[in-house]
Amino acid sequence: MERKVAPKRNDTKRKHKSSQFDYMEVYRQLRTNIEYSSFNKDVKVVNITSSNPAEGKSSVTSNLAMVSIAKYSKVLLIDCDLRKPVQHKIFKVSNKIGVSNLMKDVHDIDIDDERYFHKFKDKESDGKLYVLTSGKSVPNPQELLASEKFKDLIEKFKEKFDFIIIDCPPLNAVADAIPVSRITDGTVFVTSARDTDKRDAKDALTMLQRNGANVLGCVLTKVDKSTRSYYSYYGNEE
Incomplete structure (x- = not known):
């Protein structure tokens, strides 16, 4: 049975007082910025990471996925934070089975298998969001x-989905996001206006670039509410 898209965790606590501001509009702008970040090839698979925990990367990931179903028929969100996953909490679904379990049988993928894929639908579009949680914990996530x-799993997903978003762990905690960034079309780096140390952010970005990641841009979260948006986006100008 299809479900409607769940609201983002703590959305009610984050709403701006100004009625002129559409909270989700900033995520639609982010989606557009990602789409136009490269003129050489389509950006179909992106991973999202940060320098440290609690900088807002998982909220950015979930909201970007939700607004993307207005543009794409089939959107996949994968929680690859195998150490401290949160997407199952945001969408209020089970995490007993997920990507770690699916890895055992990469050759036979059925996106309608509800054991793995939690399907959501928005009232205002025909697009569908598929959420693949992290699944069973493993001793060696990296x-x-x-x-x-x-x-191979990502390559097979590219045949079945129009847009894929991957939630990765923060880089200064573990380096799990590095191998993921190598096989995606681009990486979005999240920093917090309140919490991120500039040196930590610089170190994390340097790590990504040295390992061949295509950094599409940075998202600045937790911006002062007197500004017009929850985040600011800084694109890669290269």
């Missing part, structure tokens, strides 16, 4: 994400 099996 090795799993760097494997050929995971790369």
